[in-house]
Amino acid sequence: MSDIPAKRALPPKESTLFKELLTLYETRQLKKGLKTADQILKKFPEHGETTCMKGLVLTHMGRREEGIELVRKGVRLDLTSHICWHVYGLIHKGEKNYEEALKCYTQALRFDKENLNILRDAAQLQTQLRIYDGLVETRYTLLKIRPAMRQHWVALAVAYHLNGNLTEAKKVMEHYEGTLKNVPDYDVEHSETMLYHVRLLEDLGEFAEALAMLDVNAKSRSIVDRTSIMEIRARLLSKVGSDEAEHAWRVLVEHNPDCYEYYRGYLSNLGLVLDATDPSASKALAVLEEFATQIPRATAPRRLALTIASGDHFKELVTPYLLSGLKKGVPSLFSDIKGLYQDKPKQEIIEEVAVAARDKFSATSPEPSSSTSTDVEPTSYLWTLYFLAQHHSYLGRHAQALVILDAALVHTPTLPELHMFKGRVLKRAGDLFGGARCLEDARYLDGQDRFLNTKSAKYRLRAGMVEEASALLGLFTKKDAASPGADLEDMQSLLYLVEEADAHNRNEKFGPALKKYMAVNKVFDEVEDDQYDFHGYSLRKFTINIYLNLLTWEDRLRSHPAYVKAALSASRIFVAVHDNPSIGTAATASAQLTDAQKKAKKKAKKAAQKIQEDAKKVTPQSNNDDKGLEPTPKDDDPDGSKLLQCADPLERAAKLLKPLATLADTNIEVWIATYDVAVRRKKYLQASKALAHAAAIDSEHPELHIRRIEFRRTVSSLPEPPQVVGPILTESIAKLLPDEVSYEAFNSQYLQRHSASAPAVLAAAQVMVKLQAPRDQVEDTVFTVLGAEVLLDIKTALAIAAFLGTIKSLRADEFRAQCGARFPLSTVFKPEADLAELRQLALNAPHALPDKAEDIP
Template identity: 85%
Template sequence: MEVRRDISVSSANVYVEGVDLVRKGVQLDLSSHICWHVYGLIHKGEKNYKEALKCYTQALRYDKENLNILRDAAQLQTQLRIYDGLVETRHTLLKIRPAMRQHWMALAVAYHLNGNLTEAKKVLELYEATLKNVPDYDVEHSETMLYHVRLLEDLGEFTEALAMLDVNAKSRAIVDRTSIMEIRARLLSKLGSDEAEHAWRVLVEHNPECYEYYQGYFSNLGLTLDATNPTAPQALAVLQEFSTQIPRATAPRRLALTIASGEQFRDLVTPYILSGLKKGVPSLFSDIKGLYQDPAKQQIIEEAALDAQTQFSAAEPSSSAAAAEVEPTSYLWTLYFLAQHHSYLKRHTQALEILDKALAHTPTLPELHMFKGRVLKRAGDLFGGARCLEDARFLDGQDRFLNTKSAKYRLRAGMVEEASTLLGLFTKKDAATPGADLEDMQSLLYLVEEADAHNRNGHFGPALKKYMAVNKVFDDFEDDQYDFHGYSIRKFTVNIYLNLLTWEDRVRSHPAYVKSALAASRIFVAVHDDPSIATAATATAQLTDAQKKAKKKAKKAAQKIQEDAKKAAAAQTNNNDDKGLELTPKDDDPDGTKLLQCTDPLERAANLLKPLATLADTNIEVWIATYDVAVRRKKYLQASKALARVAAIDAEHPELHIRRVEFRQRVSGLAEPPQVVSPILTESIAKLLPDEVSVETFNSQYLQRHSTSGPAILAVAKVLVKLQTPREQVEETLFTALEGTASLDIKTALAIVAFLHTIQSPREVEFRTRCGEKFELSTVFKSAEELAELRQLALTAPHALPDKAEDIP
């Protein structure tokens, strides 16, 4: 064990020494293409692609026809999206080795990526002219033909694309039958052919549950799936025809519900709901909740569900004649559906009453316990929700999904260590911690949820650590595409490769990245505004006594696991396989303390938000966060543009209201405004908040327009503080959110409580108490002592918690 550890350490030293030698080699002979190539390989291994490409470019100056360097340079140019240079590199490779098929395909793809589809088509035609004796059912040739058809379609040459598709389909050159049918139907529609309708109908019959086929069929007929469109009756008739022809398909019946209205909708939705309830489909409500945007449909669905409850409850006694035609579980799933219905409409009390009735009927159904936990969570009882999920988990201890959901609800309740204990039941036993294993597996759900839990608990170091781990996952996603630049060309999987590049270009629009980037940027901004956050005690010192004990216990358990793993590894040292021992790199900042104490928090926040400017340009929170960072970096023009984007999306947004006032105050307080952008900046501020309107008047007018909105009332109160208004007036403004006409949710109420705490208001407890009375089912407004009792109750499992996965019932 120790010998292999020494080998690992010495290998690291050899790597450092090798890098130094390569750098010396470059310095001693700047004209050596070998030195530059090796230097580029080192940069590429460190994921420093820009520097690697510079090294390859230097190497090619002294050896212009080196195939290995050219191939590596082409992959780097694709990775960095430098498509002009990619075309030149692929041209050079083709000139050197014109007999290699992949070079022809690579050049066509390069032209395609660079937007020159005409040249890509010419290259493909020249390549296909050189082919001889292509075997039947050759997958690589099939992919090439499909790519050629795709190029013709993108160029608008639909007739030529259809002809090529038909010829190659008949000759069996294209072997993907489903792709042939899809492309043919699409091309016939674009050509306006009479055959298009039949082509789409064949596709629908091929897969009657594919919504895209129905959309293509209706688009070809000039119909839409919009209930407000005059053609809705015709579309509905077509869907009913499909339902008659394919009676087992649910897609046409579900699409008909979107179009139908009034009594026609009632006639269609009633059998649809009854069918789902009789079959015991748990996802029935998730399927139709999109219809709830229409209040009339919402009411009809409720009436249909209540009728079903009456019908199935009458058939409950097994001796009755009606029971013979109804499954015994139909009544149970009806109660489950009604509970979901009421919870969605925020009738949490009614939902809980129905769930209690369902649990009395069948207490061993995990879905009932899970949904009860969701209802309690929505009502503000996080600990109660965690307890219900734990009840569900113990009904099937081998169910990984139930284990994950229970751990997620514990994280939502702020019980991080307790959630880690649950997650450890299904993670590697030789991992340092369950979290480390889940991070290695790139579990975005775990990383985001634990980060949010730490953030809510005020432990900014661990929270920032997990948020940055999410960023690293997306860095890995971008790095992972590198090998496909060469592999996909070699295997001629061009179509899916082009889709991959499109997906990679938008990968950071994923909700997990957006949420993590926003939260991390807020922490960095908070650290910049208050450096004491970073210089304060470590995250461990901020924990409560109970949390410290739990963390100490978990640390001992992790050490025991590591010792067992070391013993197991030592027992295998007799196997002379020369594979060495893989050692997990030591984390020198496990609690994120060093990350929190970084010297450039605003720069890091700006880097996180930069991709979102194009990938999430309609997200208001992104532009608000961009403003918060830009204004602190003294980039006032960028800050004004960010606020202008928010105003274009929602001119009355509460956060925009606060920052309009803040921006005017900040810029007007500058001793020397930037001379270059001063006129533009003045004009931008005038558009956001006119000079002739005072801040006090602007704030009062905003309150008059949104006097019943909880977030707007909080925004007005924050502006009052900026205007140095007496605290009593601020408090009176905030308490108007509790009036009967005001719309206040739990999230906004908690934000108001936090704000009252920030301004050291003596009425914080009063507001908290009144919120507890307003939200009767909620527990988040209770005192610390009451929350501690609820926490312990949530951890009281119905049975003894198993220590090992093998002990799970």
């Protein structure tokens, strides 16, 4: 090993060139850097550090494979060089392979223990990977090397904080503050560190000390964020039980009278809660009414009062609240108060007030063409109709809502909100094409409104019109993008990705659906990766409090509804591919183009290339050759067929579901999906735990009922239970489905208990098929959902129709016809020929708009 340092040593000329190479890389002068590296390697081809640096330069020039191979070669040439290991770590970091990058940095630190750059990078990786024990050690080392840097003190305190050692974090902050001298007034960075120290004391439960520190630093102008001072002070005064707390909260309310949290804080300080069932509700109501009187322009106290008021008192309060919103024409009024609809008496009172307002405004409202002045705004009647339509639709009275909307459209046919909500009512009623048509009517009222364009495209996707929706979205996406979808994916539009994926899934195009669901997963991966730069930036800028909030938010990132939905749907497709590999083969076959289609595609590609060439001639292009900017990689699987044919569908599904076990543990669908994957991977103990979690959430859930029987049958069919977990497995199955109960009896008992629930009836019928019951018996069971006493919705009816199709029932058409009669506004149960006609109608020019301005009534 003694000859390695000699190998690493370079003559003065080459040593100077190597330093120049490092500078050229840091300033991103990559071409010059490559030439410099070649100059050194021409004389010293075995120099490991130069070989690594050349590889690093090549990776930034787009020659990634060649660059990575050179870096590996350089590491082999000099295994004791911290530069080689650092470069190898940078390569792994660029590949988002943070675990391997940290291993490389750890190796580099063995040979250069006090390298600041490597220590900083290692600390950022440890934070990214949430290795807080190691982070504390790294930050402590940095502080020992450079104790004069303020950033290192604060970074060590944050490391202790993240590791759960608040006491040590407090000590570090106290030492840090003892070293400060001549801090200028209104220093924002110092202000942030003081606020962080107060936060530490509060988290430690030292409320009096935190309050004293806050007051001292606020008076000395060390803390400059006045709003934070008021909020923290009010909170701390409440926690120490001070008499000043009430005044502090009142000051906050006056500072921002429409902040709900301030009212909750004020009430909490008085020992009151916003709960109508609480004995102190009347006192809380009196407080809110006092605020409403003192601050008449504030809506928050009046809205909060509606939450806890009841009976005649509620009517007294809600009447002026509703009338004020209706007179002003507030479109979001219903969204504001629909939270009150959990209480049925309140529903009835709201309807009574709204109907009375409609009658009043109808009698006094002038015609739109009239200029007669009255005490009522001309639009009050219109917005009251809009409110009532929302009210009835929310309660499932879709026909009544449509009648009111038609009256509103006669009054004012040019209001986009009316057409949009009519589309929503039709969608809820099961007329997806009608809903898309109404949204097109709304869009044509203002072709430059991006929101209307997006909503119309969304409704087209809901109706399964994917290509037509893409054409609409293309009106607002980049013209030089490969496609509207590609631009929206680059913009991380979760709304688009989830909606298009769902549309493909409903159309049974599983390849494109899976492609979009995995694109959603990619968005969340990128958001996780984007936090990396903040680990250093936030500490340099001393934005510590918001940085800690960011880390907390990132830890729960995948609890976002878009990720939950995409992960569940993608896992179901992966499970389906595992159960039936022909799905992937069929997708590939359907992707095969005819000769005519190939010619059309080639022609379209040439036209697109010509457009791009013309755009390049008009738009000046910057020279990115020497900046390390890589071109957008070509998508080699545009239709998702390769993704469907992956060799490890269950492993991919398990990876998608893994974060949800902690982040969405109250969602029963997560545990059902986890079971579906685990049982196919033959991880029976994991499967039993998933079912136990599901049973704890809802022991009578239809999907759980199916899995209970399926799991016992699966384990019973094993030649012998797994030796290690056999007894535990037997015990868990006994809890889910006792051995003394037969499958048929268990299913029959479940059906009797839930005979009025359509999803439960469907689940029982699916179990009957698994138990090989006669088809006519299964059909008779399914048709009981059409009884008047059974709660049947459109979604469940469609699922039952699909189920009848899978068992090749001769009564499938009969069921669809009866569902069509039960849901007269719905079109989803119509024959394919009728649906094609409705689809065409939805794509035609708007039908409900007047041709000329003078035709508007």
